Amino acid sequence: MPLEALPTLPEGPEKDYLWTLNFGPQHPATHTTLRLILTLDGETVVTAVPDIGFLHSGFEKLGEDLDFNQYVTIVDRMNYISPIMNEIAWHHTVEKLMGIELTPRCKYIRTILGELARISDHLLCAGAQALDLGAFTAFLYGFQQREVIYDIYETISGQRFHPSYTRVGGLLFDVTDQFIRKVRNFVKEFPKTHADMCRLLNRNRIFLERTQGIGVLSKELAIDLSCTGPLARSSGVVRDLRKDEPYLAYPDFQTAFKVVCAAEGDCYARYIVRMEEMIESLKIIDAAIENLPAGAVNVDVESKAVFPAQTSVYRSIESMIQHFELVMPNRQWTPPVDEVYGAIESPNGELGFYIVSDGTGVAYRARTRPPSYIHFAVFPYLIEGHQISDVVAVLGSLNIIAAELDR
Amino acid sequence: MAHDTIIAALKAKFAELVTTEFRDNFRVVVAPARLFDVLQSLKDEHGFNMLFELTAADYLKYPKATDRFGVVYGLLNMATGVRIFVKTWLNEPDLTLPSAFPLWKGADWLEREVYDMYGILFDGHPDLRRILMPEAFTSFPLRKDYPLRGRGERHNFAVITRAES
Numbered sequence: 001m002p003l004e005a006l007p008t009l010p011e012g013p014e015k016d017y018l019w020t021l022n023f024g025p026q027h028p029a030t031h032t033t034l035r036l037i038l039t040l041d042g043e044t045v046v047t048a049v050p051d052i053g054f055l056h057s058g059f060e061k062l063g064e065d066l067d068f069n070q071y072v073t074i075v076d077r078m079n080y081i082s083p084i085m086n087e088i089a090w091h092h093t094v095e096k097l098m099g100i101e102l103t104p105r106c107k108y109i110r111t112i113l114g115e116l117a118r119i120s121d122h123l124l125c126a127g128a129q130a131l132d133l134g135a136f137t138a139f140l141y142g143f144q145q146r147e148v149i150y151d152i153y154e155t156i157s158g159q160r161f162h163p164s165y166t167r168v169g170g171l172l173f174d175v176t177d178q179f180i181r182k183v184r185n186f187v188k189e190f191p192k193t194h195a196d197m198c199r200l201l202n203r204n205r206i207f208l209e210r211t212q213g214i215g216v217l218s219k220e221l222a223i224d225l226s227c228t229g230p231l232a233r234s235s236g237v238v239r240d241l242r243k244d245e246p247y248l249a250y251p252d253f254q255t256a257f258k259v260v261c262a263a264e265g266d267c268y269a270r271y272i273v274r275m276e277e278m279i280e281s282l283k284i285i286d287a288a289i290e291n292l293p294a295g296a297v298n299v300d301v302e303s304k305a306v307f308p309a310q311t312s313v314y315r316s317i318e319s320m321i322q323h324f325e326l327v328m329p330n331r332q333w334t335p336p337v338d339e340v341y342g343a344i345e346s347p348n349g350e351l352g353f354y355i356v357s358d359g360t361g362v363a364y365r366a367r368t369r370p371p372s373y374i375h376f377a378v379f380p381y382l383i384e385g386h387q388i389s390d391v392v393a394v395l396g397s398l399n400i401i402a403a404e405l406d407r
Numbered sequence: 408m409a410h411d412t413i414i415a416a417l418k419a420k421f422a423e424l425v426t427t428e429f430r431d432n433f434r435v436v437v438a439p440a441r442l443f444d445v446l447q448s449l450k451d452e453h454g455f456n457m458l459f460e461l462t463a464a465d466y467l468k469y470p471k472a473t474d475r476f477g478v479v480y481g482l483l484n485m486a487t488g489v490r491i492f493v494k495t496w497l498n499e500p501d502l503t504l505p506s507a508f509p510l511w512k513g514a515d516w517l518e519r520e521v522y523d524m525y526g527i528l529f530d531g532h533p534d535l536r537r538i539l540m541p542e543a544f545t546s547f548p549l550r551k552d553y554p555l556r557g558r559g560e561r562h563n564f565a566v567i568t569r570a571e572s
Contacts, residue, residue, distance in 0.1 A: 053539040060524075061548060065555050096430055223457050223485055226513030237485070244488050337470065338429045341460065341481060341492065354479065356464045365464040369481075377516040406539055 018046060023391060025054050031128065032402030034376075036391065043388050048380045055406040063366025067332055068094045068168050071366065076162040078368065078404040081124050082117035084153070085346045087166040092247060093342030093353040094363075098335045100169050100305055104249070104293040109175055110166065111249040112183060112288045113156075114344075115281040119190070120149040121347035121399070122230075122274040122281075129271055129396035130201055133210045138200045145186075145193045152182050168333065169305040170298030183289045187282060194278060201271070211267035215382035215394035218265060225381070226374050229349025231398065234273040235265035241345035248344075249288060256287045267397040305333060332361025339365075348372060348399055372404040409489045413453050421445055434479075434492040442495050443505040446480065450510050455482035455491065458507060461517035463525045467551040474498055476525060480507065497527060506531035524549035 023036040033054035039047045059078065063071050068091075075086040088110050095102065102110075127142035150160040156179050157163035157172060165172050201207050217227070222235040232239065240259040242250045257280040262269035298306040301319070307326055308319035325331040337359040343352030349371030356365035375398050382394050410433045414426050417435060421444070425436040437445045449455045460481030466472035474496035482491050495504065506529040507514040518529045519538040526547040529535055537544060546553055 053537075053541070056539040058548065061555060099430075221512075224512045226457055226459055226511070226517075228459070239485065239488075336429070339432075339464075339479075340430050341432055341490075350459065352460060354460065354462055354481075356469075356477075358468075358470055364469060367462045367464070369460050369462075373516065373520075374513065377513070 017041065021388070031400075034395070034400060034402055034405075036379075038388065038391070040388060045383050045386055045388060045391065048383045048391075050376055050379055052376065052402075053406055055402045057407070059407040060366055060368060063363055065362065067329070067361040068363070071363070072166060073162070073164045075368070076164055078370065078407060079121075079346065079348065079351075079372070079401045080161065080403055081399075081401055082121035082347050083162050084113045084165060085117045085121075085344070085351065087164065088114050088248075089342070089344045089346060089351045090353055091166045091168060092344055093340065093355055094168055094335075096342040097338070097340045097355050097357055098168070098305060098333065100299055100303065102170070102248075103296055103299060105174075105295045106170050106297045106299075107249040108288050108292050109171060109297065111253075112285050112292075113153075113165070114248070115285045115288075116149050116152060116183070116186075118281045118347045119278045120146045122278050125347075125396070125399040126197065126201075126271055126274050129211075129267070129393070130207060132392040132396040133207060135201060135204065135207060138197045141193050141196050141200070145190055148182075148186055148189070152179065152186065155179050155182055167298075167306065169303065170296075174297045180289060180292070183285060187286045187289070190282060191279075194275070198275060202275075208268065210390075210393050211271060211397070212264075214267045214386060214390050215397060216264070216266045217378065217382055221381060222265070222378075225378050227349065227378060228374075229345065229347070229371055230270060230273045230277065231349060231375055231378070233260060234262040234269040236261060236263045241343060241350060245343075250284075252291075253284050253287055257281070257283050267393050270397040326361075329361070334359055334361075343369065346371060348401070348404075349375065368404075368407060370404045370407060372399070372401045373407075376400050376405055409487060410491065413449075413489070413491065416453070417445065417448065420448060431490075432492055433490075434494050436494045436496070439495050439497060439504055442493070443507075445493060446482075446507055446510055449482055449491065449493070454484045454486055455489075456485050456511075457483040458511035458513050458517070459483045459490075461507065461514060461521065463521045463527060463549075465525060465549065465551045476502065476527060478504060478521065478527060502526060503528045503530050505529070506535075508532055523547070526550070 018039055018041055021038045021040055023038055025033040025035040035051040037049045037051060038045050059074050062074050072087050072090055075090045076083040078086045123142035123146050127139035131139040153163045154160045156175055157165045217235045219236040222232045222237055238261055243259055260273050260276040260280060262273050301308050308322055312319040313323045335357045337357060339356040341352055341354045343350045351371055352369035354367035355363045358364040383391055418424050421441055427434045463476055463478045465476055467475060476497040478495050480493040506518060518532050521527050522535055523537045523540050524547060
């Protein structure tokens with residue numbers, strides 16, 4: 001960052017006590033590579049200038065080179081706290097572009113996995129928020145349940161962290177009975193951990209004093225700054241794409257869950273909204289796993305969008321041709337020559353993709369609307385006037401994932 | 408539909424507007440000169456109080472494209488939940504658009520990213536600098552004439568000889 005981009009310090013003998021502090025990019029409380037340039041008056045933050053881009057790796061440029069199924073391995077690595085949400089968002093937009101209507105079983109499985117990802121994201125965010133303020137135990141309790149969710153991902157895809165599980169028009173594999181057993185077990189066990197975390201933090205005096213009234217975001221500012229997700233909902237914005245623009249299996253669960261909102265807009269409200277959303281997510285998972293429809297997970301092979309089963313590729317010429325056509329870079333899918341925006345409610349907020357298609361199997365332009373990027377721009381508005389020790393409290397409550405921030 | 412009344416009202420005010428539709432995306436295509444007026448009208452008269460998306464694309468190698476850059480504004484009315492997209496076309500050498508920052512503060516970083524990736528300038532932006540790429544970077548990486556790999560990435564890193572190391 002050039003020196004002239006920094007805010008100019010006020011001149012004059014009575015102002016020369018202002019000083020500049022570099023926060024990050026290697027500070028442990030920034031979790032990943034975030035850098036803040038703080039101007040301080042004693043311990044009070046006067047201005048904060050975020051400097052980002054340390055983790056920029058050209059994901060959107062890669063999206064213009066990899067086909068719709070290959071790029072899923074890249075979007076996985078954007079928000080690596082809830083990777084499957086990125087996959088669902090990406091293929092949701094691709095399927096919207098191609099006009100593919102998924103099978104009910106696929107919709108339900110994606111919904112369950114998405115809600116599990118939401119719980120694992122919120123567990124890390126709430127836990128890390130407490131960790132930054134000195135409460136280590138809640139973080140460990142949360143991580144123990146995240147391990148269970150990773151185990152469920154491993155059961156379905158063979159990969160714990162980056163499952164790359166969705167495909168155009170369906171999923172990599174169908175789920176097994178073991179998956180259903182593990183999810184049922186998680187639904188049964190998770191409320192205990194949640195109650196433990198709540199007991200540790202909700203009325204913890206130190207936690208309350210460090211978070212209540214800190215980093216207040218008003219409703220008007222939240223809308224003006226394009227905030228979505230828990231950040232906006234904790235400021236009184238009542239908007240959740242699962243209710244407002246239902247996608248996947250959410251139309252079936254409209255009565256099963258509530259949208260959690262708060263009015264205060266401070267760090268504590270954001271923590272509480274995330275904790276309560278986990279319980280709502282659990283209700284959706286419970287309803288979905290008990291009503292999981294039978295049938296295929298992939299759309300009909302005749303749609304020419306999905307790979308035929310391996311056995312039929314080996315045994316029939318039509319299936320072999322179709323497999324070949326989807327693999328060869330000069331054949332693949334033929335989406336309409338147009339552009340489309342599709343979004344889902346990710347744990348962090350509205351995660352959207354804007355795909356410009358030139359009629360080939362590779363996106364001409366694959367733009368991500370990353371909630372972390374938009375929420376980090378809010379940070380200077382929240383911190384100014386607070387103490388330097390509140391920087392970590394606000395940063396933790398925003399849940400900034402640097403890989404998604406910089407892409 | 409709510410879109411129809413909004414688009415009809417816009418067309419009555421700005422005669423030259425072109426509208427397109429794909430899936431549930433409703434788009435208004437407008438010339439750069441009238442862009443700010445259309446955005447302001449959408450915000451003030453039709454209640455689009457959130458700019459949820461601002462992005463661009465380079466149509467250099469796009470089939471049957473006549474213009475080089477397309478800039479897309481995604482607007483959302485928080486009261487009704489209606490989304491609308493405003494699109495404008497830009498050609499070299501005049502890559503300047505009016506900044507949407509006076510209307511929505513959320514445009515700040517979104518416009519900086521479009522500038523960083525495509526070199527499109529936003530007139531009236533308070534702090535238009537590179538955001539993701541290093542400050543000394545000279546190219547605009549998401550342009551279609553920029554290769555996927557292998558140009559300019561390390562141009563400002565001096566080669567260290569063995570004697571200096």
